[in-house]
Amino acid sequence: MTTEAVDAGRRGNRRERGAIRRALRGALRSWRGRIGLVMALAVLALAFLGPLVAPHAATDFVALPSSPRGPGYPLGSDGLGQDVLSRVLLGGRKLLLLAVLSTGLALVLGTLIGVTAAYRRGWAETALMRGVDVLLAFPQLVFVLLVVSVLGTPTWLLVLTVAIAQAPQIARVVHAGAQDICERDFVQAVALWGVPPRQVIARHVLPSLSTPLAVEAGLRLGFSIVIISGLNFLGFGVQPGTPSWGVMINENRLGMASNPWGVVAPALVLAILAIGTNLFTDAFARAAFGEDRADDTVIGSGMGATP
């Protein structure tokens, strides 16, 4: 091997203890990371603290339908004369909880499948990854819609469905990463001593995947939010009358000419949340892998994943 190649190897291997912490610090030093975090935290605070400060109950009648802003209802009223501001403050908590839960579940499922396939090789790998390919033949949103249309929308089912819709993409990313790690000499060395596979994976393979998994988690959280709110927008996954940003955007479009805030407010909140999450993840990925590889990761996941 040439000396230059060794230098390249040194750069490529730049992962070590505390890599996640280091990337986080790097992300927080960049403007993307800072702005992104502020945006995401602001929406988070709005969703979780909002119910404490909402001036009205979700279903209170405060003004004539689709009124523009007025005293006591600064963002006007919706098509049923309910307070837009209160409904925005009340309408995000469940969405965020569901998104976090389903993303977490998807990460667990995807990692299990991806790592097992990469380490086991042979028929197990073929079977698992082909299964993943079949699931990928469904457009994500179509898959979720199909399940929801057939089985209805209990909360646990929604979480599970969104998780299953996201897991194959995660499995793919993890599989590719784990394949690379499993072929590295330090993993081979440990395997040569006769250390059992489960221990090799837990001690040597998974820790090396923690940074890409963290990036994946950020991206997936964004997509979970998009899928669930999109589902709400289409009118699924929420009880009628319950405030929800996605539903508000759809319902209030009819009164958009007289009170645009009915649509703009929830759309803005969702957009800020999505952009914030994405900016921060992007900053994190840049800090962890450098600009060029970060781009690939983010684009790769993005295209495969949006519904």
Place this chain on the structure above:
Amino acid sequence: MTAQLESPAAPTTGEPERIRAAHPILSLLLNRAGWGVFSVLVVSVIVYASTLVLPGDAAQAILGQQATPERLEVLREQLGLDQSAWAGFVHWFTGIFRGDFGTSLSTRQPVTELLGPKLLNSAALVLVAAVVSTALGVALGALTASRRDGVLDHVLGIVALVASAMPEYIVGVFVVLFLAVDLHAFPAISVLAPGQHIWDEPSKMVLPVLTLTIVVVPYILRMCRGSVIEALDSDYAEVARLKGVGGRRLLYRHALPNALAPTVQVIGLSLIYLAGGIVLVETVFQFPGLGLALVDAITARDVPVIQALVLLLSTCYVVLNILADVAVLLVTPRRRLPR
């Protein structure tokens, strides 16, 4: 001269070369097609099975409390519930090859007749959006790459990041808000008179196409920029520079051809994305296509239509995936030709 020739890596005749050159594509095509067919089969089993899973009797669930026994009977027969699950599946599945997806429960039309025009509308929408996005994405990508770290590069980078993060229906809503409600430039919704096609009223296509373009262009732009930069930073680009190649020739003749493969891949992915993305965007604009039809069918629990649509969209997905893979292979001599 002491130097001698190494034994050539491949036979020196031109003819067998070409035959073998086609080989990797063919084998890839067969392999992918095989798995594609398998995937679609599994999808169709899942789709059909899902009707059987409906709580209680599917027909009862669909028609609800006010169902008369006669209507239930008719529906059961239609859904194949009077047969065994397997026979029902075979009946439904073989029907597909005769172009028979069953009859819509809500409109009583044959599904094919119902969906045919919508398929054309959606295809037109996706096609136009794909062409516009590809042209725009590749052009902007190459431009920003060649002026790396310039003002335009930074600005477009931020715009792309923001646009790609936005959920597409929110992009759609904002587009409506600015261009239809505020400016009255284009119709906010794309509802058509019966018998009309979308290309009869192109103005109704502008906003949906714009929305899809806004969503897709960032990905193509970033990928194209990234791969052009990678190519410009590569050893072969350096060697070309040191050979006296510069400026445009370096970009167009050396960098772009090698940046093509990842870009083609992401264009393929964009098309695939569009096949699923139309659901939300069509709903925003009430665009008479497959996506809106799916949402309507699910709302109405119109099982035969749901089955047909899910199968159709999944098939598009699979076919586009295969086409993308083949296209990537075609523009990568290193993978296309034998060593």
Place this chain on the structure above:
Amino acid sequence: MSTLGAVAPATTGLRVSGLTVVGKSRRTPIVEDVAFELRPGQVLGMVGESGSGKSTVAVALLGLARRGLQIAAGEVRIDERDVLALPPGQLREARGSLISYVPQDPGAGLNPGHRVGWQLREALTVHRGVLPAGQSVDDRVLEVLAEVGLPADPELLGRYPHQLSGGQQQRVAIAMAFAARPRVIVLDEPTTGLDVTTQRRVLDTVRELTARHQVMSVYISHDLAVVAQIADRVAVMYAGRLAEIGPAAQLFADPRHPYTAGLIAAAPSAVRATTLEGIEGRPPRPGAWPAGCGFADRCHRVQPDCRATLPELVTVGAGQEARCFHPVERGTFKIADRPAAPQVPDRGTVLEVRNLVAHYGAREVLHEVDIDLRAGRCTAVVGESGSGKTTLARCLVGLHDRWHGSVTFEDVAIGPRPKDRSTELRRQIQYVFQNPYASLNPRMSVGQNIEEPLRHFTRLDRRARRDRVESVLSEVALSTAYADRMPDQLSGGERQRVAVGRALTVEPEVLVCDEITSALDVSVQALLVEQLRRLQHERGLSLLFITHNLAVVRSLAQDVVVLEGGRVVEHGPVETVLSDPSHSYTQKLLADLPDLGRTEAVAS
């Protein structure tokens, strides 16, 4: 080899002076004040280890600075025309026609998206007026192809780079550089990664073309022996500056800068078993250059004034200059022979390989290989790429399981996979990987990495494990402070020592080393080789040393096995096989191998 050529008129030649390259943002010097002169038909060899700045100099000669760098000062005068002062348009015109470049890795240097012929023609068509009237582009392409020893065959021109062998790719790259008949050619490590036979041919070609077309060649390499074979003058780079420059034979026979002397003493020779003296420490990084001499921290002749001021290049002999206040005294440089190995009682064969046949897919890559590793001795397995030497090592340790035949360790048969072997057996045979940058877990500290096998093979408690880690570190000559460092804070040589240490913690009988020095600079390789020899002698360790480098074999091993195409073509004691090879393949390998020892013999 021609020595200083006929005196040419003062206006022709290459004169580089004050060449300085800095980082763009902080103006950190990367390369400083590089200067040399060259006459038509001469080759300048530029030697340096990784990070010495030699590659940066290579492209700077063509007026190019890599991303983030900038040429801050200097002149590159070719026949009195200063390349660095040319406006952009003329500079582009000069590149390829006045001065051209051959990249290190032709596989990456050729554009994968275009046919070879297209790229060759482009070297001519981007310039105006490089062809004499009446010669077409295609004629010239065929002419240069013949010059570099490739067939003038349209079929070859129609191939893509990936369809050529490494040697053919390099020939194409050289043809491309010579195509427009430039005055100067810069070759940046063009033979790295090629087998010695191919390397020999490339070197011959370059030298011949340099003489025939009276061009001036700058040949950059990390390999002293290669440079000794091709260069008329040699420049030694260290930490971005010239350490020494002079006529090749004179410089190698009588190096005056301590670094040059150290490099030569560290380079192994296939014709003579020498003690390899490594150089501890590593060069200062750009931005952390000391005020005085960059080599002071690693130099054993260092005096206080070395650290205070930067020495200038001073004349130390005829045409020889060194950047040193206290150079090695003239004519005192000597290389010590290798001390005779202590006589070890013959404890018999520890690892016996019989009729080993291994497959990769459907292909048989090892054919009935027999090897005996005697206890307490070092057996080297030598072969070029594709000889199956690495597969052999991987079969023995359990990384490759598609083989049959018999392998016994102390008369116990060994199964193909780790799980077919007893824990004891897995402990007794340890393996050290080729790439020091991949063999340690980057997320664990050095100490944790070394501890890993102890956790698995022993029941030692935390304290006892820690003690073992420290004793192992001292055995591979690293201080205990290294236990808490992370692998990426270590140099390649240090990592490789840690990898050896990790293998030693469980006190194996056999250590299988797979090309473990191939990624290292010679000064670092020397340290590792000496350490292995000490371990072998002091611990009675049996070593199976896989390598492509015959010279290292001479310095380290007692027995040698030569593999060609998966077959053992020759084996026996090192002295016998290397001094008096009986098989034609071994003879050829030795003949093609560039060697400093031989040059030295010729010079004196």
